[in-house]
Amino acid sequence: MDGQLPIDTRPWPVRRDAALHDQTMQQTIGVVTKRLANAKVTAYAAYPEANHWRQRAVEVKRQSIRQLEEHLATFTQQVESHGGKVHRATTAADAIQTILEVAQHHQVRSVIKTKSMVTEELELNRALENAGIAVRETDLGEYIIQLAHEKPSHILAPALHKNREQIHALFDQDALVYHTEPPASEDIVALTQYARRRLREEFLAADMGVTGGNFLVAETGTVVLITNEGNADMVTTLPRLLVSVVGVEKIVADWSGLIDVIQQPALSGVGQRLSSYTTLVSGTRGPDQWEGPDEWHVVLLDNGRTQLKDTPFEDVLSCIRCGACLNVCPVFRQVGGHAYGSVYPGPIGIVETPLLTNFEVLPELPSALCTLCHACGEACPMNIDLPGHIVQLRQMKQERHMNAIGVTRSYRWWARFWATPHGYRRSMRWARWGQWWFVRHGRIQSAPGLAGGWFKTRDMPPVASMTFHEWWDRTRGKRQ
Numbered sequence: 001m002d003g004q005l006p007i008d009t010r011p012w013p014v015r016r017d018a019a020l021h022d023q024t025m026q027q028t029i030g031v032v033t034k035r036l037a038n039a040k041v042t043a044y045a046a047y048p049e050a051n052h053w054r055q056r057a058v059e060v061k062r063q064s065i066r067q068l069e070e071h072l073a074t075f076t077q078q079v080e081s082h083g084g085k086v087h088r089a090t091t092a093a094d095a096i097q098t099i100l101e102v103a104q105h106h107q108v109r110s111v112i113k114t115k116s117m118v119t120e121e122l123e124l125n126r127a128l129e130n131a132g133i134a135v136r137e138t139d140l141g142e143y144i145i146q147l148a149h150e151k152p153s154h155i156l157a158p159a160l161h162k163n164r165e166q167i168h169a170l171f172d173q174d175a176l177v178y179h180t181e182p183p184a185s186e187d188i189v190a191l192t193q194y195a196r197r198r199l200r201e202e203f204l205a206a207d208m209g210v211t212g213g214n215f216l217v218a219e220t221g222t223v224v225l226i227t228n229e230g231n232a233d234m235v236t237t238l239p240r241l242l243v244s245v246v247g248v249e250k251i252v253a254d255w256s257g258l259i260d261v262i263q264q265p266a267l268s269g270v271g272q273r274l275s276s277y278t279t280l281v282s283g284t285r286g287p288d289q290w291e292g293p294d295e296w297h298v299v300l301l302d303n304g305r306t307q308l309k310d311t312p313f314e315d316v317l318s319c320i321r322c323g324a325c326l327n328v329c330p331v332f333r334q335v336g337g338h339a340y341g342s343v344y345p346g347p348i349g350i351v352e353t354p355l356l357t358n359f360e361v362l363p364e365l366p367s368a369l370c371t372l373c374h375a376c377g378e379a380c381p382m383n384i385d386l387p388g389h390i391v392q393l394r395q396m397k398q399e400r401h402m403n404a405i406g407v408t409r410s411y412r413w414w415a416r417f418w419a420t421p422h423g424y425r426r427s428m429r430w431a432r433w434g435q436w437w438f439v440r441h442g443r444i445q446s447a448p449g450l451a452g453g454w455f456k457t458r459d460m461p462p463v464a465s466m467t468f469h470e471w472w473d474r475t476r477g478k479r480q
């Protein structure tokens with residue numbers, strides 16, 4: 001496979017335990033994801049046409065992916081006719097090399113960035129810093145996690161796991177380093193004002209801007225950025241040199257298609273009709289224009305994406321990174337994004353990580369981090385069959401003999417036993433008899449062998465003292 005994603009090398013039990021013991025993170029993520037999921041439901045209820053808009057967006061994205069190469073060729077031709085330069089990057093390493101060459105050619109010392117999951121995928125900040133170039137994230141959430149030396153925990157809201165006290169402490173520390181006035185309080189307005197003041201200096205001093213891209217419009221060669229802070233306007237207009245790094249799957253054919261898809265990330269992600277700012281970059285600064293870059297490079301990243309075309313997983317390429325599947329996922333709400341070990345967490349990360357890289361990477365993703373509750377499938381505005389894909393990935397793991405032999409044998413034995421009513425009833429009788437060694441305060445709290453792991457963080461009610469059939473026979477007389 002061509003793809004490569006940065007992977008957390010800590011073993012799964014270490015990541016899991018770190019997440020389960022971080023109560024502040026759990027509380028913050030629980031509250032915010034529920035708020036976002038509710039906001040989406042409220043927004044859909046407020047606009048009777050919302051489902052129709054969503055369906056049109058699905059059709060546009062599916063159609064765009066089917067004609068991907070054709071649209072990319074049009075996009076390239078349009079960008080280059082408006083003074084830009086398009087680079088196709090097959091791998092993450094190709095993209096990094098291109099961006100470094102551009103930066104070094106112009107002797108860039110400092111970069112300002114918009115939020116971009118693709119640049120997280122490339123670990124671009126690290127590559128630039130290793131080359132002696134200072135990088136500053138300008139999206140508020142990204143700025144916070146940059147100060148904390150962490151990775152995003154959510155694809156739409158990167159600092160979702162941080163509360164106000166933690167953010168205040170980070171800004172206080174930053175103020176010490178930069179000898180500037182710290183935020184006046186832990187109040188959200190005070191924190192935002194601090195970030196705004198600090199970032200303004202960096203906007204004005206930067207040599208190069210780097211953006212991602214929410215959509216690409218082929219017919220005019222436009223990179224479309226949506227933000228709620230307006231920072232993309234500053235990044236694309238202040239520095240004289242601009243690089244946009246975008247996944248190839250972001251393409252749509254034309255403006256009518258863009259109008260159908262553009263509201264979906266905000267509507268489904270945070271319940272807003274549209275994001276506060278839409279920034280369009282369609283070329284370099286013309287002779288009669290006073291803002292915009294003198295030089296514009298667009299890096300179109302593949303990194304394993306096009307190999308999903310014409311496979312049962314092709315719909316994954318329609319993802320608009322709205323985060324709705326993360327917001328409703330009961331596992332994500334418990335463990336947060338870092339436990340997944342991939343730059344893409346949550347249900348979409350479970351599916352995308354092995355598909356873009358390989359199956360040996362983070363093998364626990366489709367099993368340990370999914371309960372198959374199907375909430376993500378219902379929440380996804382792009383109709384991506386996330387639960388179906390997760391089942392398929394589990395099957396593929398089984399076919400590749402990636403499950404521990406003890407686990408495989410136990411499930412096989414269990415499936416055989418429960419395949420007959422007789423086996424099922426007998427197992428219930430055994431469970432009723434054997435469970436009392438493990439019941440404390442009216443709940444089963446431990447179990448021997450493999451099942452013991454399950455009870456480390458949970459309990460369950462004991463098996464009832466009689467089955468429904470036994471109860472019926474006793475109270476209503478023997479069934480015929």
Ligand code: SF4
Binds near residue numbers: 322324348
């Ligand atoms: S998979 Fe669907 S719900 Fe999840 S981020 Fe992508 S578009 Fe949004």
